[in-house]
Amino acid sequence: MLEPKEADDHKEIIPIKINDQNITVPVGITILEAAHQIGIRIPTLCHLDLHDIKMVNKTSSCRVCMVELSKGNNRNDLVPACVTPVTRDMEIRTDTLRAIRARRMAVELLLSNHPNECFTCPKNLECELQALAAELGVRQIRWEGERMDYPKDVSSDAIVKDANKCIYCRRCETMCNEVQTCGILSGIGRGFDSFVGPAFNIPMAESSCTYCGQCVQVCPTAALTEVNHTDKVWEALNDPDKHVVVQTAPAIRAALGELFNMEAGTLVTGKMVTALKRMDFDAVFDTNFGADITVMEEATELIYRMNNEKRLPMLTSCCPAWVKFIEHQFPELLDVPSTCKSPHIMFGTIAKTYYAEKNEIDPDNIVVVSVMPCIAKKAEAKRPELTKDEHNNVDIVITTRELGAMIKEAGIEFAELPESDFDSPMGMASGAAAIFGNTGGVIEAVIRTACEWITGDPLDNVEFDQLRGANGLRKAAIKVGNKELRIGIASGLGNARQLLEQIRDGKEDYDAIEIMACPGGCVAGGGQPYHHGNYEIVRKRQEAIYQEDKNKQLRKAHENIEVLKLYKEYLGEPYGEFAQDLLHTHFEERERI
Amino acid sequence: MKICSLDDLSKIRNDRRSLNSRINGRSIEDRIEILVGLATCGISSGAKETQLAFENEIKEKNFKNISVIPVGCIGNCYSEPTVQINVPGQSPVIYGRVHVQDVPEIIEKHIRDGIPVDRLALTNPVDNKQMRIALRHCGLINPEDIFEYLACDGYEALGCAVTQMSPEFIIDEVKKSGLRGRGGGGFPTGVKWEITRAQPGERKYIICNADEGDPGAFMDRSILEGDPHCVLEAMAIGGYALGADQGIIYIRAEYPLAVSRLNTAISQARKLGLLGPNIFGSNFNFDIRIKYGAGAFVCGEETALINSCEGKRGEPNFKPPYPAQKGYWGYPTCVNNVETFANIAPIITKGSSWFASIGTEKSKGTKVFALAGKINNVGLAEVPMGITLRELIYEIGGGIRDGHKFKAIQTGGPSGGVISEEYLDTPIDYDNLIEIGSMMGSGGMIVMDETDNMVNIAKFYLEFSMDESCGRCTPCRIGTKRMYEIINKITSGKGTMADLNSLKQLTYMVRDSSLCGLGQSAPNPVISTMKHFMSEYLAFIPDPRAKLKFNVNKHSRKSKKAD
């Protein structure tokens, strides 16, 4: 199902005919692509072409894109446009009654086995099946009959699997197996009873799922969704005894606007803060503050590990899906990740200690809400080792999408909002923290600091182009004084696997490695607004993130005065005993199922 | 001992020359031979006990010049256990339903006194119309003894191929012979080999499809149980022709006897160097391994079969790419059916024009059919293409059971359609069967009489396809289910004319839109019964006024394939 696109150069050009239009196209493209070139829309459902990350779902299982292929003898074939390659002199009609009927009937059949609960469905108005039914003018479902009737899998803290809504497009399976190489989701059962789930249909929580949420991101219906925690947030906000603190991850501000019909890539930092204040959070802070602390810790740890001949490379540990991945898949490498907690967990810890003490609030009454682009963060917050003094570091995690829904529920006209600033002190953040949302950003932020610390000279150009880029697997050598730091970067767990195999087999030497589970980084996280197959959106979010960095006066984490104050007043030395106690964690070998 | 040349082969054959005469129905010199059919069908009817009884009886009576030889299925399944007695100088006699208690009588009368036991002798005229190519050795040689196969020209074709013929020549011969795939599709075998050969690829594979999931079909099993070497030999020839040095036999685990005989055959062939490196002293290397299927019908579809071989979920892929382009682990792969392979060696030894002289213009050679249902002689029959359905049913099949009247015949199993009486004189070949709304399929033929209700028959087949759907594509996963629900509603007397209409629409949609052959052909039994036996559908509809208004033709549209 996965097949990287070959370069289209020097490909033979052939004539074909679509709906009486004669065109020439390169040999080997699909009918769907050819039709697209001349503005003919063919509906699709299972089809998904994310060529940016080399994923094409070629299951051709929904049969919604059937078109009629002329055989010149009254015995035309119907073929699926999404996988049928064009051949010389092919004659295609997308608009015959037979094709239109077949397409509509395919949707009718899918609907005949789909719960009729659009009103209350988490994907209402975001559902591709729903949109398709409207597009194809389905007005009735002629074939009522038995429907799938499976219990919902709510075993995990992150992902809900509702097999009854599975239309068996297998996008999630392609994503999980071929891009992320986790192999959790695959077809189960046969015939009418088929759906996608973990092997033997074990509960998600018992599987080796990393909760990266890329399956949720590509699911056309609500068969896979995040666990919804918005009610918990409303309850906390309405509890007079609670001091509710919210923090927003770097990637939120680059995507939240999309949920309010704003152009992809619009930075909405100020509006977002205003919205959160109007929702009555007691303090609106920035996860970027936590990211700056993370840089302080990770840069120190890296230098320590380099200077003391400890285990190298050091891997960043901000991404909880990637952490769970290594625990399941490479337990023999558990000594390579940095022991740092992830930024929002560090933030939570500081909120319940330093912030609580300074403001004389009982930490038991502080509720930390994280707004994350990520579904795995929901499960991460529940990890037993991430509780300190019997309370959670972070209490509730909601995704960008959930925040958008809450803003709508609160009746806030987001696009019209004025801008405001994060609260002090944990709202101050550097540009280095901002780029945590992009692939390569965490390591770039760490390098900015490590560079100055190692050489002792100020770093003039803080932008490391070598560390940026679209490729899911990148290598760079960065000169730091008389040393060369060998850096590896992977986004997407399949790429991470390659990198880890290199390390395990001793094939490549690195000093530091950044891994993000989602292809493209957190901007493309499982909790972000649905991109519906348009990766252009993800690219715009990435640009917005780099813009956020550029907009900042302060671009190095170790220059964040609030962070420095925190160390001075409370934590002591970075990577020191107390800092380690509060801000570092450990990892565990997990079963591989 | 290894066979390293054609000379070695003919030496061995000469030593056993006498065996060859058994094939021609004569026994060896002064030995009397008792051939006991020990295929699955025979064994399940007690052939093992019969065999033992013969052996004991012979020992007791102290006969010296008699051999009891286990062989495969002769094809007379309606009369198992079957036993053939070859007495020198007499024509062979085939007995049916030979049980333990019948053994002393046969020994005394036939063997001792030379008078056949008429009461048990099978007297059907089968053999005048039958013509055995694929089944040439079945029921005549001991499938577990490679020397018996060698004695009747076994591995001669392979030896000639690898020492005297170029791959191109072999492909050309197979093309000229007109052999078409016996697995159902009828694709020209030589062309498939040629395409696979032409593909770039550092490695190629040849796969024998022995999944045989079609209910009521058992010709492939009979071949594998009765003559496993003929498949191994043909796979090696194919491998040589298309450039593969590895063969895989994909066989359902529910065929334990065939599996064990194949395993025996493979190790015997390896011992003699007929599989392995440098076959017949040439530089051609070839070996075969077995993969077990779990008996899902859809795993017989070639792309699903390949997925299953790779340990993946047994579901079909969209074609193109075809297996010949991108098959087993992405390498060019040729998938052929057991019976297709069974025809290869004779084509090589006797030549393409001999084979092409048999059959019809577009379908050459013979076809093995499994006759079942309301017919007297249930069993296997191999007949030349072009024989009519009538000849098959009445002459070979012995007509309809219990004096009933013929109503219809289902060919092609659940993927085919029913054929009504008016088409009985159609010469059977790939294209004619499609023309009349059915298909050859793998060769299962089920006969129905006037007591059968055609709607129920359609429902039965539909249920099979529905249950066997892998679920991948919408039309097959949900469409067959909805069709089944409607037909069930109709047969329970609750259907309406609207249901009939929507059933019809669904059949076309599922046929036109499904991903693989299973879904595309699942509606065939419904389409064909609606076409030929609409009155039986209407009889289930409770509202008689509606019936009058209904015009059957109004709803049939011009479209692909059957209608």
Ligand SMILES: Cc1cc2nc3c(=O)[nH]c(=O)nc-3n(C[C@H](O)[C@H](O)[C@H](O)COP(=O)(O)O)c2cc1C
């Ligand atoms: C649902 C389905 C089931 C099939 N089952 C079998 C089978 O059991 N045996 C077989 O040889 N071919 C089967 N086929 C046909 C194979 O896909 C393939 O065409 C065949 O093995 C090619 O061999 P041939 O060219 O020698 O016929 C099946 C096809 C479909 C669509």
